[in-house]
Amino acid sequence: MTPGxxxxxxxxxxxxxxxxxxxxxxxxxxxxxxxxxxxxxxEIAERAGLTKRTFFRYFADKREVLFGGQxxxxxxxTEGIAAAPEQATPxxxxxxxxxxxxxxxxxxxxxxxxxxxxxxxxxRDLRERELLKATSLTETMREALRERGVPDTTxxxxxxxxxxxxxxxxxxxxxxxxxxxxxxxxxxxxxELRKSVTELG
Amino acid sequence: MTPGxxxxxxxxxxxxxxxxxxxxxxxxxxxxxxxxxxxxxxEIAERAGLTKRTFFRYFADKREVLFGGQxxxxxxxTEGIAAAPEQATPxxxxxxxxxxxxxxxxxxxxxxxxxxxxxxxxxRDLRERELLKATSLTETMREALRERGVPDTTxxxxxxxxxxxxxxxxxxxxxxxxxxxxxxxxxxxxxELRKSVTELG
DNA sequence: TTCCGTGATGACACCAGGTGACATCACAAA
DNA sequence: TTTGTGATGTCACCTGGTGTCATCACGGAA
Numbered sequence: 143m144t145p146g147x148x149x150x151x152x153x154x155x156x157x158x159x160x161x162x163x164x165x166x167x168x169x170x171x172x173x174x175x176x177x178x179x180x181x182x183x184x185e186i187a188e189r190a191g192l193t194k195r196t197f198f199r200y201f202a203d204k205r206e207v208l209f210g211g212q213x214x215x216x217x218x219x220t221e222g223i224a225a226a227p228e229q230a231t232p233x234x235x236x237x238x239x240x241x242x243x244x245x246x247x248x249x250x251x252x253x254x255x256x257x258x259x260x261x262x263x264x265x266r267d268l269r270e271r272e273l274l275k276a277t278s279l280t281e282t283m284r285e286a287l288r289e290r291g292v293p294d295t296t297x298x299x300x301x302x303x304x305x306x307x308x309x310x311x312x313x314x315x316x317x318x319x320x321x322x323x324x325x326x327x328x329x330x331x332x333x334e335l336r337k338s339v340t341e342l343g
Numbered sequence: 344m345t346p347g348x349x350x351x352x353x354x355x356x357x358x359x360x361x362x363x364x365x366x367x368x369x370x371x372x373x374x375x376x377x378x379x380x381x382x383x384x385x386e387i388a389e390r391a392g393l394t395k396r397t398f399f400r401y402f403a404d405k406r407e408v409l410f411g412g413q414x415x416x417x418x419x420x421t422e423g424i425a426a427a428p429e430q431a432t433p434x435x436x437x438x439x440x441x442x443x444x445x446x447x448x449x450x451x452x453x454x455x456x457x458x459x460x461x462x463x464x465x466x467r468d469l470r471e472r473e474l475l476k477a478t479s480l481t482e483t484m485r486e487a488l489r490e491r492g493v494p495d496t497t498x499x500x501x502x503x504x505x506x507x508x509x510x511x512x513x514x515x516x517x518x519x520x521x522x523x524x525x526x527x528x529x530x531x532x533x534x535e536l537r538k539s540v541t542e543l544g
Numbered sequence: 545t546t547c548c549g550t551g552a553t554g555a556c557a558c559c560a561g562g563t564g565a566c567a568t569c570a571c572a573a574a
Numbered sequence: 575t576t577t578g579t580g581a582t583g584t585c586a587c588c589t590g591g592t593g594t595c596a597t598c599a600c601g602g603a604a
Contacts, residue, residue: 273478277474342501
């Protein structure tokens with residue numbers, strides 16, 4: 143953008159603040175308007191008042207602009223598991239992780255999440271990236287469980303079940319008539335899975 | 344490559360045969376020699392005696408050259424599930440799928456698979472694609488289970504467990520000292536998971 | 545034999561994602 | 575005032591990926 147633009151009360155600012163957030167918003171808007179493929183990185187940057195080069199200083203690639211906040215979730219999950227009582231079962235521990243992560247899913251972000259999800263669901267490349275992120279979360283839980291002494295196979299299984307619960311909860315959370323309480327949804331999803339475990343045979 | 348090259352006993356052939364396989368082999372070789380990122384599509388095509396354009400007629404993108412044979416596995420899994428006895432439990436049905444898919448993992452392909460796996464493990468982009476393929480297999484199993492009347496949540500869980508077993512079996516299969524009998528490995532992995540289900544809490 | 549359709553490939557131009565190197569400039573600290 | 579610093583812009587460049595048209599050996603039909 144033009145350096146030295148007027149921002150507020152005539153004060154000079156070298157750059158508009160919140161560069162990252164502006165890029166994310168511009169990208170989401172354009173993806174909604176024209177679709178992901180029909181939007182170039184240069185266009186995103188332009189709408190945010192920046193250049194292509196700057197975009198790639200904030201995001202490793204075009205897809206990443208839709209996947210911010212992943213590290214926050216990883217951190218919350220880890221903390222949630224660490225804070226779980228020592229005698230908690232693996233699934234209870236996973237429940238603690240999901241509950242800790244729930245704080246991210248506040249009412250205000252639902253509309254944005256919904257738009258984002260529509261775009262992601264439509265593009266193979268984006269689904270791919272989403273799977274990578276989901277896997278990273280699953281691995282986070284798995285490692286945290288193993289550090290608590292849970293055997294490998296059990297940790298693997300429990301974290302995967304947690305991932306299923308998380309995905310199910312998210313889908314229900316963004317549904318138009320969905321319950322806005324993510325923690326509750328995650329708990330329910332986890333309970334459902336716990337019950338159906340007995341029907342595997 | 345040069346059209347009209349001599350092939351066998353002086354016979355003229357417009358093109359060397361097995362274009363696809365030649366590209367796959369050339370790609371694997373180059374990836375091993377120089378690494379995935381340091382290999383351009385043009386170089387792969389050149390080694391196979393073809394051009395970049397032809398490469399992209401066989402593979403949708405650079406990564407796909409490492410992911411052939413996926414559809415075969417999808418078909419085998421589907422058939423395996425369809426052929427499972429009607430009264431089989433969900434996990435037994437999954438076992439049938441894995442066993443049906445095992446025919447792909449013959450002794451002769453182990454060395455190639457091993458090389459391939461080293462490359463895939465090293466590159467984020469390739470891991471992404473692998474996750475997409477794995478997910479596609481999981482969804483195949485899930486849908487097949489649902490068509491047999493298994494409830495959604497159970498089908499979801501069972502197919503995911505199947506995917507874990509498959510992955511574990513594959514890792515053991517390509518291990519240097521691994522058991523070359525994929526079907527046996529898959530069965531063992533599935534049994535382990537079945538047992539650890541009771542320890543989830 | 546001659547001709548023609550067909551399918552796989554080559555040639556070429558082009559776009560967009562992504563990167564390296566260097567310039568710019570407001571701000572802050574000395 | 576000077577100097578350093580960090581975020582941004584500029585520019586050139588590479589490579590993945592695609593659209594379009596040309597080429598040419600093959601098989602079959604006349």
